[in-house]
Amino acid sequence: MKPIVFLFFCTLSLSGQTLLPGAKSKALLGQSVLITDNAGTVFMNPALLPELRRSTFWCNFFNPYQLKEVQSLAAAINYSHHDGGFALGFWQLGHKFYQEQLLSVGAGRRNLAGISVGVAIKFRRIEIQRYGAGGQVLLDTGFMLPVQRNITFGALIKNVYGSKLGRTGETLKREFISALQISSIAHTDFFIETVQVENYAPDLRFAATFSPLAQLQFLAGTGFNTSENFSAGFSLSWQYINIDYALKNHPYLALTHHFSLSLEFN
Numbered sequence: 001m002k003p004i005v006f007l008f009f010c011t012l013s014l015s016g017q018t019l020l021p022g023a024k025s026k027a028l029l030g031q032s033v034l035i036t037d038n039a040g041t042v043f044m045n046p047a048l049l050p051e052l053r054r055s056t057f058w059c060n061f062f063n064p065y066q067l068k069e070v071q072s073l074a075a076a077i078n079y080s081h082h083d084g085g086f087a088l089g090f091w092q093l094g095h096k097f098y099q100e101q102l103l104s105v106g107a108g109r110r111n112l113a114g115i116s117v118g119v120a121i122k123f124r125r126i127e128i129q130r131y132g133a134g135g136q137v138l139l140d141t142g143f144m145l146p147v148q149r150n151i152t153f154g155a156l157i158k159n160v161y162g163s164k165l166g167r168t169g170e171t172l173k174r175e176f177i178s179a180l181q182i183s184s185i186a187h188t189d190f191f192i193e194t195v196q197v198e199n200y201a202p203d204l205r206f207a208a209t210f211s212p213l214a215q216l217q218f219l220a221g222t223g224f225n226t227s228e229n230f231s232a233g234f235s236l237s238w239q240y241i242n243i244d245y246a247l248k249n250h251p252y253l254a255l256t257h258h259f260s261l262s263l264e265f266n
Contacts, residue, residue, distance in 0.1 A: 021060060023060060023233060029230070031191050032045060037244070039262065045142040049084075055266070073091070074089065087107075100125070107120075115146070117141075136165045138161075141160060151182055156176075175197050191221075207220065207222075215237045219232065219234060231248045231249075233245045240265065242263075244262075245259055
């Protein structure tokens with residue numbers, strides 16, 4: 001338990017600037033290490049892919065802060081089988097003058113002790129009108145570890161090798177994230193996540209989920225050193241359809257409404 005506590009809190013000496021396309025993660029103020037979002041999990045911690053019950057198709061489209069110039073389009077599909085999971089996702093951010101695409105392939109495996117590990121390989125491409133385009137290959141790796149009956153620990157390293165963007169020399173910083181999930185109250189889960197990007201001040205984020213019904217889940221998050229003060233939303237399931245909604249604020253920009261749609265199949 002002591003090494004886990006040390007790893008969790010040592011990341012407070014780093015920083016976080018996580019951006020994710022899924023409404024569920026956004027409703028929890030960017031929580032990503034111990035949150036599953038159907039096939040959209042491929043953009044978060046690939047170690048959680050074995051936790052998905054069924055194979056799904058997942059998609060969303062929105063304009064962050066009602067700005068068309070940074071509109072987001074994302075889609076993903078996953079395949080789950082016993083103690084393994086595989087997913088493929090595509091995400092485009094931007095509009096006419098600036099576009100960023102991310103193609104992500106992830107896989108995860110869970111052993112008999114319930115410990116899951118996963119890796120994701122991503123190809124990131126940026127195109128700026130009249131300036132050209134460049135690409136880079138990224139590698140993410142993470143794990144999930146049940147500590148006690150009601151406590152789960154997870155960690156994620158994004159861009160392990162600190163790869164450069166084309167010939168520009170621009171290096172995307174490594175990102176270190178660790179999280180705890182505590183399920184001490186019936187139908188309620190609490191999440192604490194520390195996020196850091198190299199050479200930046202740390203983020204500390206808190207979130208909670210409450211499930212009064214099997215088909216309904218309420219979500220909320222807040223944190224320190226983050227661009228948003230709070231977030232909230234819900235997740236609604238009906239047969240093979242799942243809809244996630246998130247509302248995020250910003251100190252200066254307009255409120256943003258996010259929706260994600262997932263379709264489960266056998």
